[in-house]
Amino acid sequence: MNKLVLLKQYMISKYIRRFHSRKAIEAYQHKKIKKHLSFVLNYSPFYQNYYRNHQLHWETLPVISKREMMDHFDELNTVGIEKEKAFQLAAKAEITRDFSPKIDDVSIGLSSGTSGNRGVFLVSEKESAMWAGEVLAKLLPGSLFQEHKIAFFLRANNNLYESTKSSKISFHFFDLVEELHHHMSKLNDLKPTIIIAPPSMLRIIAEWKRDQHIDINPKKVISVAEVLEDVDKIFIEDIFQQTLHQVYQATEGFLATTCSQGVLHMNEDLLAIQKEYLDKENGIFVPIITDFTRRTQPLIRYRLNDVLIERKTPCLCGSHFLALERIDGRCDDIFYGVHKHTEKKHMLFPDFIRRAIMFSSEDILEYKVTQKELLSIDIKLKVKHDRSEVEALVIQELVKLWKEHMLVLPQFSFTEYDLIASDRKRKRIESVLKEEIQHETI
Numbered sequence: 001m002n003k004l005v006l007l008k009q010y011m012i013s014k015y016i017r018r019f020h021s022r023k024a025i026e027a028y029q030h031k032k033i034k035k036h037l038s039f040v041l042n043y044s045p046f047y048q049n050y051y052r053n054h055q056l057h058w059e060t061l062p063v064i065s066k067r068e069m070m071d072h073f074d075e076l077n078t079v080g081i082e083k084e085k086a087f088q089l090a091a092k093a094e095i096t097r098d099f100s101p102k103i104d105d106v107s108i109g110l111s112s113g114t115s116g117n118r119g120v121f122l123v124s125e126k127e128s129a130m131w132a133g134e135v136l137a138k139l140l141p142g143s144l145f146q147e148h149k150i151a152f153f154l155r156a157n158n159n160l161y162e163s164t165k166s167s168k169i170s171f172h173f174f175d176l177v178e179e180l181h182h183h184m185s186k187l188n189d190l191k192p193t194i195i196i197a198p199p200s201m202l203r204i205i206a207e208w209k210r211d212q213h214i215d216i217n218p219k220k221v222i223s224v225a226e227v228l229e230d231v232d233k234i235f236i237e238d239i240f241q242q243t244l245h246q247v248y249q250a251t252e253g254f255l256a257t258t259c260s261q262g263v264l265h266m267n268e269d270l271l272a273i274q275k276e277y278l279d280k281e282n283g284i285f286v287p288i289i290t291d292f293t294r295r296t297q298p299l300i301r302y303r304l305n306d307v308l309i310e311r312k313t314p315c316l317c318g319s320h321f322l323a324l325e326r327i328d329g330r331c332d333d334i335f336y337g338v339h340k341h342t343e344k345k346h347m348l349f350p351d352f353i354r355r356a357i358m359f360s361s362e363d364i365l366e367y368k369v370t371q372k373e374l375l376s377i378d379i380k381l382k383v384k385h386d387r388s389e390v391e392a393l394v395i396q397e398l399v400k401l402w403k404e405h406m407l408v409l410p411q412f413s414f415t416e417y418d419l420i421a422s423d424r425k426r427k428r429i430e431s432v433l434k435e436e437i438q439h440e441t442i
């Protein structure tokens, strides 16, 4: 790990780089991207070819998604790493739980996804040091030179995360694959000052604290890797008596972090965001990112598979970076209904479902809503008091939602709430509709 690079990036991000207006951000991005593009066009055969017949105004270059990125992996990266080789190394690390091997100085990361749809990501030693500097600048309470004990719950460790170690900062990887009870005593012994974990795990840790199984008082709690639902946010904040922070970090990049107000801001000093609106009125969009800091595997006009909701009012923290109301979910988890008259498919965003559930009753402790078929919705509820009363209220709200959008009413059914925290990528709103049905509409 190049400590100097890390420290330089930390200082720049924390103390030097400031933007006093939207205009200043855009000018900065424009300058960076221009320089970045000239590098990419020299070293990435894929982009050379892809942009051949286009004018080099970055804003309008053709978009790529994970599919194109993976299909052209070998020619897209600028260090000549083959996809097969990268896959093998990453897959082996997942099995042995030893995440240290690299190809030359490049770390390999796997993104989540169904088996045929996993992404492989490459990060060089220098990029990894810069990443660590940025993360520390944006996340550490106080300064880099104070003592911090960070507990990081992840499904897979990565060289990237280990790289943030120093004498003052100790970094402790909690493997989510392990049995839960191991974590309880480890947490108690460590007494972390910062906890970073998916909200499902944070909820369990909060329950342990509430039931006095553990005695920890972290200064900062950060939610990662899964969509943070209000029902979990409220619970976790209540137990830890502090604002729950969030990091929107994917293998694709360090995308957003919460400010002092607990509001998510996109990291527009590292990447440019363009919005592909799905519902402009409600500020719902899919982000197209152009990362101007990563040279090993350049991502230019890369369409993420996420649905975000922009914030309509400026944030009190004063930052001009794009503020989000929330991360709504994956594009794959958008629900679909059938229009009563036209019979066309119509999108219902996770946020609509979430609101309907939260609005229906205050007695709901936990929930999960799954679209199984176009006309079949499954609901799991954990409630405080009278179950049948809550179920009736939930149905009432969902029927109202479907009717508002003029959709044919589906069958709503209730099943036992049986979610466990170790579920892979736990979601509270999920669609398991077949891909063909989803894509018919778009």
Ligand SMILES: [Zn+2]
Binding pocket: 259, 260, 261, 263, 265, 315, 316, 317, 318, 319, 323
């Ligand atoms: Zn803010």
